[in-house]
Amino acid sequence: MAEDLIRIAVVGHTNTGKTSLLRTLTRDTRFGEVADSPGTTRHVEGARLRLEGRPVLEWFDTPGMEDSIALLEYLEKLDAPGERLDGPARIARFLDTPEAHGRYEQEARVLRKMLECDAGLYVVDARDPVLGKHRDELAILAACGRPLLPVLNFVNAPSHRAAQWRDALGRLGLHAVVEFDTVAPPLDGEQQLYARLAVLLDRHAATLAALAGHLARQRRERRDAAYELLADMLIDVAALRLSSPSDEAALARASQTLRNQVRQREQGCVDALLALYNFRPSDFHADTLPLAGERWSMDLFHPQALKDMGVQVGVGAAAGAMAGAAVDLLSAGLSLGTGMLIGAAAGGLWQGVEKLGRRVAGKLRGWREISVDDPVLRLLALRQRHLIEALERRGHAAREPLEPAHPDDDAWRAGPLPDALKEARSRPEWSALGGHYEDSERRKQVAAELARALAADAPHAA
Numbered sequence: 338m339a340e341d342l343i344r345i346a347v348v349g350h351t352n353t354g355k356t357s358l359l360r361t362l363t364r365d366t367r368f369g370e371v372a373d374s375p376g377t378t379r380h381v382e383g384a385r386l387r388l389e390g391r392p393v394l395e396w397f398d399t400p401g402m403e404d405s406i407a408l409l410e411y412l413e414k415l416d417a418p419g420e421r422l423d424g425p426a427r428i429a430r431f432l433d434t435p436e437a438h439g440r441y442e443q444e445a446r447v448l449r450k451m452l453e454c455d456a457g458l459y460v461v462d463a464r465d466p467v468l469g470k471h472r473d474e475l476a477i478l479a480a481c482g483r484p485l486l487p488v489l490n491f492v493n494a495p496s497h498r499a500a501q502w503r504d505a506l507g508r509l510g511l512h513a514v515v516e517f518d519t520v521a522p523p524l525d526g527e528q529q530l531y532a533r534l535a536v537l538l539d540r541h542a543a544t545l546a547a548l549a550g551h552l553a554r555q556r557r558e559r560r561d562a563a564y565e566l567l568a569d570m571l572i573d574v575a576a577l578r579l580s581s582p583s584d585e586a587a588l589a590r591a592s593q594t595l596r597n598q599v600r601q602r603e604q605g606c607v608d609a610l611l612a613l614y615n616f617r618p619s620d621f622h623a624d625t626l627p628l629a630g631e632r633w634s635m636d637l638f639h640p641q642a643l644k645d646m647g648v649q650v651g652v653g654a655a656a657g658a659m660a661g662a663a664v665d666l667l668s669a670g671l672s673l674g675t676g677m678l679i680g681a682a683a684g685g686l687w688q689g690v691e692k693l694g695r696r697v698a699g700k701l702r703g704w705r706e707i708s709v710d711d712p713v714l715r716l717l718a719l720r721q722r723h724l725i726e727a728l729e730r731r732g733h734a735a736r737e738p739l740e741p742a743h744p745d746d747d748a749w750r751a752g753p754l755p756d757a758l759k760e761a762r763s764r765p766e767w768s769a770l771g772g773h774y775e776d777s778e779r780r781k782q783v784a785a786e787l788a789r790a791l792a793a794d795a796p797h798a799a
């Protein structure tokens with residue numbers, strides 16, 4: 338029902354982050370236009386939030402109030418001596434004057450929207466000192482007779498004046514305030530905002546609580562889904578095996594193929610994660626994308642990438658050397674085994690061959706199985722866990738692309754790999770990258786377990 342739709346205007350001075358706040362609240366990086374120059378938002382733009390398919394809340398972005406000192410004087414001039422009109426009546430009278438379509442056109446658009454809405458979010462750049470223009474702006478907005486919830490933005494800046502703002506707002510009767518940096522919002526910021534709005538909009542409290550609950554559930558489900566994407570990728574890579582004739586040229590070709598498959602698989606995971614969180618490919622630093630590889634230290638199979646992450650290298654190289662392959666081929670994150678080892682004795686390479694006896698081993702001579710080393714799995718897990726946690730914390734108003742960093746993640750750097758990955762090693766059919774992919778019940782179960790384990794000890798788990 339339309340009359341149940343909660344309508345909220347986002348108002349405030351130019352460049353305080355109104356459009357940015359709406360990008361973050363709607364999780365839409367494309368909402369409106371954001372710019373460093375004042376006055377980008379010239380018209381009123383809206384966005385709807387739905388609950389079970391039904392629109393329940395409508396946000397309206399508004400242009401900045403630029404001339405509030407002059408406007409307040411003008412409003413006072415309109416008052417006849419001794420006249421006692423209430424706030425909304427004074428604002429309505431102003432909206433009928435020619436000035437509302439001339440000099441104060443932009444301010445009039447904001448005030449018209451305020452009168453149509455149930456409440457306003459008053460966005461403040463908390464780095465600004467509290468000035469006369471802010472007080473006048475608040476006096477005019479308060480005259481609209483709608484509850485106002487101040488939002489202190491830019492509170493992650495070192496020199497913010499949140500305390501001064503809280504004090505000034507309190508003196509104007511505005512005691513409920515939210516702090517919310519739109520670029521790096523607090524994890525519970527959205528919840529706080531809806532809880533405060535529910536107090537101000539008592540009639541809509543139940544809807545706002547349901548909406549907040551729904552958003553919190555979505556957030557949890559999104560994080561679970563992210564770790565499922567990661568677990569699926571790790572199993573695909575751990576289970577992957579490629580057979581190749583054992584001459585050096587063929588091995589080199591096969592190794593190259595396998596490396597590319599893994600790089601592509603990681604890229605696929607990054608793309609899926611960005612899409613899941615509703616970010617764009619440009620939200621990730623382009624030259625560090627797995628497939629761009631312009632920074633050599635980012636390549637999965639470059640020993641430097643592993644070293645930078647603090648992952649131990651060398652195990653695969655040693656095992657490969659035992660199997661009689663060229664060391665330089667193997668030092669870069671791949672292991673060689675002989676074909677029949679798969680499933681029978683994954684892990685123990687050479688001893689397995691000896692047990693089978695010379696006759697069997699002889700038949701298999703001439704073929705090698707190439708697989709991905711543990712350090713590469715560790716690096717994949719480290720990087721993607723870091724990406725997930727960064728996406729969890731990123732506001733949709735952020736404009737700097739994400740930089741991959743060195744995560745503080747010792748569990749995956751050195752600890753034992755989870756049993757799920759050990760099992761995947763002996764199940765080539767579990768790799769969607771291989772030729773005999775089979776999504777069995779067991780694979781599903783192991784992937785779900787791995788996803789839970791990855792999420793549970795994530796570096797900054799909430």
Ligand SMILES: Nc1nc2c(ncn2[C@@H]2O[C@H](COP(=O)(O)OP(=O)(O)O)[C@@H](O)[C@H]2O)c(=O)[nH]1
Pocket residue numbers: 350351352353354355356357358370371372373375376377378401490491492517518519520521734736
């Ligand atoms: N660091 C930081 N920058 C922000 C934040 N909010 C907005 N910005 C930036 O401030 C500028 C103005 O933001 P915008 O949303 O266009 O402000 P509006 O004029 O009130 O709609 C843009 O460059 C934004 O990227 C914030 O919380 N933190």
Ligand SMILES: [Mg+2]
Pocket residue numbers: 355356357369370371377378398399
């Ligand atoms: Mg704007």
